[in-house]
Amino acid sequence: MTEREFAVECVRTLQSAGFRALWAGGCVRDELLGLEPNDYDIATDARPEQVRKLFRRSLAVGAAFGVIEVVGPRDASRGGEHLTVEVATFRSDGTYSDGRRPDAVTFSSPEEDAARRDFTINGMFFDPIAGELHDYIGGRADLDAKVLRAIGDPFARFAEDKLRVLRAARIATRFDLSVEPATFDAARQMASQITVVSAERIADELRKLLTHRNVVVGVWLLRDFGLIEPILPELIPGLQYWPRTTNVVTALAPKPVAFPLALAVLLRDLGRPTAEAIADRLRLSNAEKARVAWLVENRNVLLDAPTMRPSRLKPILVHPGIGELLALHRAIAVAAGHDVGHVEFCETVLRETPRGELDPPPVLTGNDLKALGLKPGPEFKRLLDAVREAQLDGAVRSRDEALALVRSLPPAPG
Ligand code: ATP
Numbered sequence: 001m002t003e004r005e006f007a008v009e010c011v012r013t014l015q016s017a018g019f020r021a022l023w024a025g026g027c028v029r030d031e032l033l034g035l036e037p038n039d040y041d042i043a044t045d046a047r048p049e050q051v052r053k054l055f056r057r058s059l060a061v062g063a064a065f066g067v068i069e070v071v072g073p074r075d076a077s078r079g080g081e082h083l084t085v086e087v088a089t090f091r092s093d094g095t096y097s098d099g100r101r102p103d104a105v106t107f108s109s110p111e112e113d114a115a116r117r118d119f120t121i122n123g124m125f126f127d128p129i130a131g132e133l134h135d136y137i138g139g140r141a142d143l144d145a146k147v148l149r150a151i152g153d154p155f156a157r158f159a160e161d162k163l164r165v166l167r168a169a170r171i172a173t174r175f176d177l178s179v180e181p182a183t184f185d186a187a188r189q190m191a192s193q194i195t196v197v198s199a200e201r202i203a204d205e206l207r208k209l210l211t212h213r214n215v216v217v218g219v220w221l222l223r224d225f226g227l228i229e230p231i232l233p234e235l236i237p238g239l240q241y242w243p244r245t246t247n248v249v250t251a252l253a254p255k256p257v258a259f260p261l262a263l264a265v266l267l268r269d270l271g272r273p274t275a276e277a278i279a280d281r282l283r284l285s286n287a288e289k290a291r292v293a294w295l296v297e298n299r300n301v302l303l304d305a306p307t308m309r310p311s312r313l314k315p316i317l318v319h320p321g322i323g324e325l326l327a328l329h330r331a332i333a334v335a336a337g338h339d340v341g342h343v344e345f346c347e348t349v350l351r352e353t354p355r356g357e358l359d360p361p362p363v364l365t366g367n368d369l370k371a372l373g374l375k376p377g378p379e380f381k382r383l384l385d386a387v388r389e390a391q392l393d394g395a396v397r398s399r400d401e402a403l404a405l406v407r408s409l410p411p412a413p414g
Pocket residue numbers: 024025026027037038039041116117118119122123161163164167
């Protein structure tokens with residue numbers, strides 16, 4: 001059984017028991033666009049406890065919001081995981097006193113459930129048994145016209161949930177929508193209030209926006225909505241040069257780009273410490289933070305690749321991020337109308353040089369130094385670095401040559 005078939009079955013079960021049941025939100029939008037939905041959501045007038053009685057296995061995942069996860073058979077195409085569908089009781093959301101989530105919800109009708117959703121294209125229902133669309137908010141027309149429009153009063157909707165301005169930019173990016181003028185206006189006026197939203201939720205939306213193939217639309221909307229100032233204030237002094245950034249983004253697209261590289265494009269002129277501070281603020285993993293920092297730090301390094309000493313160039317070429325660093329260099333060069341000879345030089349070196357030459361096993365180790373009677377410490381590292389440098393430059397080829405070099409080096413100052 002496919003996830004879609006399971007989602008049809010769940011609707012049938014609810015309807016057969018006398019309830020109203022409809023597919024809701026994102027899955028309806030995706031089906032109308034001919035896309036395969038990420039997941040299917042069902043909205044119903046059955047109460048959560050009634051939903052649970054109808055299905056053999058279910059979980060109360062969002063008890064406060066009346067959301068039940070119905071668990072279906074295992075699905076071989078997804079590594080044997082169970083099929084699942086979320087079933088939520090039609091509801092209206094109460095007041096939003098914290099600017100993030102409703103204080104309470106009331107069970108209600110499909111019309112009211114549509115009205116609490118964010119954008120018209122996300123607010124439709126579909127009855128897969130009758131094959132009928134239930135569109136109370138003009139979602140179909142907006143989807144056909146590729147328009148993003150807030151449901152109801154855009155100011156009120158953005159004021160309720162301050163994340164919605166960023167969601168607007170992300171969804172317009174994903175479906176290549178133009179933003180309806182009143183929605184646009186309200187987004188601009190509410191953008192600065194996104195600071196009440198947690199960094200994790202902001203980063204999550206930013207990640208989806210920046211890693212989408214249509215990201216160019218997104219980076220313009222981030223600026224036009226005024227989201228850069230509250231989310232990445234470090235970029236304010238350079239905002240007048242935003243087209244330079246969008247040109248780099250354009251040069252990278254439409255290849256899919258991972259979040260660290262996408263972020264490095266925005267942060268490229270801020271320097272490593274600032275990029276690290278931003279990565280911390282956005283709660284990136286250590287691995288992602290390290291990649292952003294490395295890319296920002298080295299964003300110009302390969303410009304001189306053809307004349308660089310091998311001991312400087314080789315460690316960069318064997319770094320796991322080299323593919324992204326070359327993509328960044330190429331995009332920066334293309335965006336500025338400059339030559340990409342340095343990038344092609346590196347690609348040729350990478351293609352034609354055996355790995356053992358780019359990253360040879362060390363000729364000398366800490367144990368060799370210990371055998372010479374040296375004690376581990378900073379001096380150790382200095383000597384090993386000097387040997388490694390000489391090895392990569394081809395000046396030292398054997399252990400004996402390495403030992404000779406160690407003996408010839410002057411002691412560390414102080
Ligand atoms: P995806 O394909 O990413 O799952 P989606 O539109 O299904 O897209 P979800 O986050 O799964 O997104 O949300 C499901 C539905 O819930 C949305 O289509 C929308 O109707 C509603 N929704 C989600 N987030 C909000 C929000 N912040 N405010 C109002 N409605 C929302």
